[in-house]
Amino acid sequence: MRLELIKRSAPAPAMRFLSPLLGLVLAVIAGAIMFSALGKAPDRALYAFFIEPVSEMWSVHELLIKAAPLILMGAGLCICFQSNNWNIGAEGQMIVGAIFGAALPILLPDVQNFLILPLMLIFGILGGMLYGFIPALLKAKFKTNEILTSLMLVYVAQMLLDWIVRGPWRNPEGLNFPESRRFHEWARIPEMFPADGRANWGFVIAVVVAIALGVMLAKSLKGFEVKVIGTSPKAAQFAGFDSKKMIFFAFLLAGGCAGLAGIIEVAGATGQLRPTVSPGYGFTAIIVAYLGRLNPIGAIVAGLVLALTYLGGEAAQISLGLSDKIARVFQGLILFFVLACDTLILYKIRLSFGAATKGAA
Amino acid sequence: MTQKSAEHLLQLDGISKYYGSFKANDRIDLSIMPGEIHALLGENGAGKSTLVKMLYGSLQPDEGQILWQGQKVNIANPAEARTLGIGMVFQHFSLFDALTVAENIALAMPKDQKLSDISKRLEAVSQEYGLPLKAGARIHDLSVGERQRVEIVRCLLQEPKLLILDEPTSVLTPQESEDLFKVLRRLSDEGTAILYISHKLAEVQALCQNATILRHGEVVADCIPANETPLSLAKMMVGDDIHEIAPRATGSDDAKVILKVTGLSATGLTGFETSLKDVNFSVRTGEIAGIAGIAGNGQNELFAVLSGERTTAPDMVQIDGEPVGGLSILQRRKKGAMFVSEERLGHAAVPEMSLSDNVVLTRHGLEDDLQTGPFVRHGTARKLKDKITEMFDVRKGNDDPPAMSLSGGNLQKFVLGREVMAGAKLVIVNQPTWGVDAGSAAQLRQNLIDLAATGAAILVISQDLDELFEISDRLATMAAGELSPFVPTAKTNRNEVGLKMTGVFAPAEGAH
DSSP: EEEEEEEOOOHHHEEEEEHHHHHHHHHHHHHHHHHHHHSHHHHHHIIIIIGGEEEEESHHHHHHHHHHHHHHHHHHHHHHHHHOOOOOOOHHHHHHHHHHHHHHHHOEEEEEEEHHOOOOOOHHHHHHHHHHHHHHHHHHHHHOOOHOOOHHHHHHHHHHHHHHTTTTTTTTTTTOSSSOOOGGGGGGBBBBBBOOOBBBBBBHHHHHHHHHHHHHHEEEEEEEEHHHHOOOOOOOOHOOOOOHHHHHHHHHHHHHHHHHHHHHHHHIIIISEEEEEOOSSHHHHHHHHHHHTTHHHHHHHHHHHHHHHHHHHIIIIIIIIOTTTTHHHHHHHHHHHHHHHHHHHEEEEEOOSSSOOOOOO | OHHHHHOEEEEEEEEEEEEEEEEEEEEEEEEEEETEEEEEEOOTTTTTHHHHHHHHSSOOOOOEEEEEEEEEOOSSSHHHHHHEEEEEESSSOOTTTSBBBHHHHHHHHHHHHHOHHHHHHHHHHHHTTOOOOOTOBBBBGOOOHHHHHHHHHHHHHHSSSSSEEEGGGSSOOOHHHHHHHHHHHHHTTTEEEEEESSSSHHHHHOOOOOEEEEEEEEEEEEOOGSSSSSHHHHHHHHHOOOOOOOOOOOOTOOOOEEEEEEEEEEOOSTTTTTOEEEEEEEEEOOOOEEEEOOOOOOOOHHHHHHHSSSOOGGEEEEEEEETTTTHHHHHHHTTEEEEOOTBBTTTTTTTTSSSSHHHHHHTTTTGGGEEEEEEEEEEHHHHHHHHHHOOOOOOOOOSSSSSGOOOOOHHHHHHHHHTTTOSSSSEESSSSSOOOOOHHHHHHHHHHHHHHTHHHEEEESSHHHHHHHHOOEEEEETTTEEEOOOOEEOOOOOHHHHHTTTTOHHHHHHOO
């Protein structure tokens, strides 16, 4: 007996939009089962995980802080994935963006004026683009598999950051802690409503960028090119679209978004470079892109949902006494169920008995 | 009833097959006697393939029954079909390129047979039937005709009582087809029944004793082909009167060379494909130049190089006197050259995208008001789509459906229309009516003729000799990456061209 996937003639249009919701619901059900297996009352645990973090104003602010990098990178990856370029290294591009942007306040601490923050953001973008350029060049020139190269470069970036904050950029007044100098006021992204919580304007930047990318994808010729190259490479060639140039466009765009996310994270929430700038946002952004239907606008909602799993993990640790790794488990469940739902929308399952039917052989 | 059916080898009784609400086969009756050569005639999409797949066990009928030698049978899979004695030669071969002839055949035989025994048997059988084959030859070194022999010999080794052939001559030269017919007649004399699927009327008349004609999944007629004319058969097949191509005046004196190809050589697209060897020709305003040849002899490479999907040295391809060999397809379109590729879905059109999006695919950069800055004006794209569908009679299910939902003929009309709607200096078409219904094919040919009348230079690459003789002014033949000299169509004939398809160019000079 075997399972066979059979392509449906036309997927139901309503299901295309319901599928991520269905995936979420299934992930929550699986989560409830997991909680009871861990000996916690599932209703109580789910409440702590999903509702508590948004029941108070200050923690909504925390949600926005965590959502900003997820939305930015998720939106960039939507374009990248749609054009058939599999950039798995947003995490590394984010780190390099953070290092590039942080170079200004760390190396030139005495330059303090209104120009410094915009320059930092631009440096952050350039850093991410530069780091995204490497796997793009390798793919375009040598046909290297970009999944491997971009992923491996993440570890290189993590080592680079670790070395730089322990070595050359360590805070001279920092009691030997592996941290950079704290950024001065001009180098910090201002908070939106300081009275309520810490959320900064980085969230607004992320939403604006995501909307801009959404408009580009839906309305511009470049967006059309992205979709054609992704769905039908030969037709793209016939249309005169250059798939090599697209490799660079996609990687530089996604890298730039990740770099911007990196500098927003360090110039916003943390205010200094530390040995880690991200708890895996760059990888979670892959889930954001898929949960958002590879649509940058969808990535805004998906980014908020995934940010909630980070907060939920912290909450589970505090009020339930569970490991915060539970957040990663939830993220994995969400990706798993969303992809499974997508598959079932495009294919139906048939149980078949007996031998496989072969062509003419 | 039972007595009568005992004489029949195969009887189909009210066979139906549904795909959702679509009736692919509707209560089909058909019977074949031992040793009979029976034609199954019909257009693309008439339901021939569906019917045959049910006979061969790849599909199951929803209604009706199959009687094999008078017994009701249920053919669950191809292995059971072979056990019963039904062999099939597919239109698209199922051979492994990297394996030898013997290895490919061994794959279809019971497991306990030795490769050396199979080699001996297959060479014996192939000699006996005049289908020479070497057991140790690798498939990728064989011509298309030889590959078909492998398929046929593979069936013959299983000593079938019924042999099904699906469009066997679509890949053969006229000479190779004649050789195939000899083999089939001999098999028939020995008592093997043959179900011969085709839409080529002449060969059905020459070969088959009986014919069943399908249209829209139903049997519309049973007849004896020899008693019919090609026109009467075609009418049964297509349903209404076939469009007659209007003749046109040719040979104007002030014709100017638009496309000039000089010393063009290029490597193959993939490992096993043919490379182009020193191709030279030119096409002038107002004429249709045709390139005949069996698929896979360099036509796709030639098309890629002419369209600019692959670039060459600048001088190798010239459009209107300008060297364009190094220009992209986009730049060549801007110079008035339009291209229609062989594959409609996935090359000339994105299957999943709407027709209006597919307008943008090749009209971007050509239409002034299709863009505002970086943004696409979808309203303009929809208007262009409406214009194309009206001008070229594209029939579609709803206003702006995805390209893949159109029938082959309608999509081809849309693709051709999209390319030529705003006029063209040069039109290069690869397989213009491949897989297209007869009505649309006639219209497409008429469109090409009308375009030539407006002064466009047209190059048609086609496998269909009838089509080339019908519309082209001059003909050349492509074989193994080489192009024969062009000859006026009126001064050559099918046999001569067929001979050239095998790579013998020498007689071409004698034709002048």
